[in-house]
Amino acid sequence: MFKKLPGDEAQHLVSTTPDTAVVFRPAVLRTPAIVTLIIFAWRLLAGVVRLLWRYPIASAVVAVPCALAWLSGWQWGLGLVALVLLGLTAWALVDRPSFARLVGWRLLAWWRLVWIYRRHWQPVMIISGLGRHVRGRDYLPRVLGVRCTSWADVVTVKMLTGHAVKDWSDRTEHLAHGFGATSCRVSIARSGRLLLVFPRHDPLATPLPAVTIPEETSVGPVEVGQCEDGKPWLLKVHGTHVLVAGATGAGKGSVIWSAIRGLLPAVRAGLVQVWALDPKRMELSFGRDLFKDRYAAAPADCADLLEAAVAVMQERADRFAGLQRSHTPTVRDPFVLVVVDEVAFLTAYQSDKGLKLRISAALATLTTQGRAVGVGVLAALQDPRKDVLSIRNLFPDKIALRLDESEQVDMVLGDGARDRGALADLISPQPDLGAGIAYVRLETSPDPIRVRAAYVSDADIRAMAGEVTA
CATH class of the missing domain: 3.40.50.300 (P-loop containing nucleotide triphosphate hydrolases)
Known part of the structure; x- marks a missing residue:
């Protein structure tokens, strides 16, 4: 027979006073404080390692000035930050395309990943029906990365087991409005992974003049x-x-x-x-x-x-x-x-x-x-x-x-x-x-x-x- 769980015996109790409510207090297992501290420390260490592994450049940008300020004084840390900002500004003014390709779009992608997508991911997935909340636990698709271009955010997503591409393409309006974009497009990266494209602005908003007649003789394209x-x-x-x-x-x-x-x-x-x-x-x-x-x-x-x-x-x-x-x-x-x-x-x-x-x-x-x-x-x-x-x-x-x-x-x-x-x-x-x-x-x-x-x-x-x- 199955073992009775705490509280099952309450249905067999009979009270001689109809107005008396039967109060049942479930058994409480107290976890030792040392176990809680070990679990917390392990999760903190795993989170730091994951952060360093996924974002090495961003972590170094924060860690190096702090370490220099700790070892040599805050003046040296502040000077290093000022020198780096000055160098990046000069780079952006001299060669803006290379700066945007190597630095600018990466920083923007990290910022939008933290502030837009991770921040709103859980409610958008649950409300749109792409995630599930079962017995107090959320089962959500995972964001694998964000890549920014000059006009859009490209979000790589790992689908839940059992999801189909049509489940996502039917909810493009939910995704677009949930993340503050005008539209959303869904394409397949590979099995189990999708690319979600969220435009930030419209580069085709203004009419284009006639294309210059080419000099070379060609039949196309x-x-x-x-x-x-x-x-x-x-x-x-x-x-x-x-x-x-x-x-x-x-x-x-x-x-x-x-x-x-x-x-x-x-x-x-x-x-x-x-x-x-x-x-x-x-x-x-x-x-x-x-x-x-x-x-x-x-x-x-x-x-x-x-x-x-x-x-x-x-x-x-x-x-x-x-x-x-x-x-x-x-x-x-x-x-x-x-x-x-x-x-x-x-x-x-x-x-x-x-x-x-x-x-x-x-x-x-x-x-x-x-x-x-x-x-x-x-x-x-x-x-x-x-x-x-x-x-x-x-x-x-x-x-x-x-x-x-x-x-x-x-x-x-x-x-x-x-x-x-x-x-x-x-x-x-x-x-x-x-x-x-x-x-x-x-x-x-x-x-x-x-x-x-x-x-x-x-x-x-x-x-x-x-x-x-x-």
Whole structure:
């Protein structure tokens, strides 16, 4: 039989006085003071060793001046501190990038780890449901480290056993507001470990001017803007197909014209041809001199131009068969970039069923067979639903500008993209604040990247067309 615990006998007691309460005092085991002191000393020693092991530089910064002041007097300790501060200040003024990389971001990471994340970790984890409080004990994920960049905090977390990545991606809003950030993005570092990205400020808040036309002749990747981490946004157009989705005024033209601008030297050299389909007769009409006879606006002309691109693709495929598997741009076989400004008008909203079938068949043929022979498609649309563009999965690289609904984010970038932090439906509709801002999902990575395309003005487009014409 099981042994009765103290207090179990109380239920068998019978009182003859109904108003008398039965009082039971549990047994108390008194711990000797020496045992308590040993446990306290051991925990203190373990904490000091852990602190020295994890933060050797910060510990040395505090310990060396204190030791010098203890051995030689407080004047020497204060002088050492002043000398170090003076040296760091001079370093920061002379070479700020190296100071930030080696010292500044490390100090900021240590401060935010102590003051922000460790301080609020337990309540945020419990309230958001990522931690558990069982029988008086908290079971929490562990913070393994914090790394600061120029715009965000990257927190490495070890998940609890049994956690899934979706458990964290479903609670990004809880995490962002719990730690005082505007958003949170979740990515996998390795098995059992996650990277949480908390932006401190928005480096893409201001519009970007048009990118300088490159001097070297290249077919890509071309610079079309800036990534959130400050690096150039390089868009691959040769050897892939790109789909750009965004609401009216989201900045689709910025992406298209920035890509053409980056290819301009190769266009002048005859290594690239840009074929333009402009059913709205607005966006691409400014560059008609650049496209020459490879510009179409009427639906029938668009169908003819797409079928001409298919003919070029098939002729190259016949010549390349058995000789080469990838395309190298030459004057004889230049890279052909087919730009479609509003593809939904041609594939979904076209009243002529015959033209609709011709256009859909040509686009499907180009997106399935054109990559290897140097024919790429850069298509833009407003509504990314499947019944509007049934071949959207044939575009390896996708760009999501400002969208109207949260469900459309996963339609463009794939399932789970919004949970990973692609909040394209929350981009500001104001032109100065949100035009050109997008989330990109590349063929090689499922994690979305936040970018902003440079704005190419009408004067810039006319100047580009004039250069090609000259």
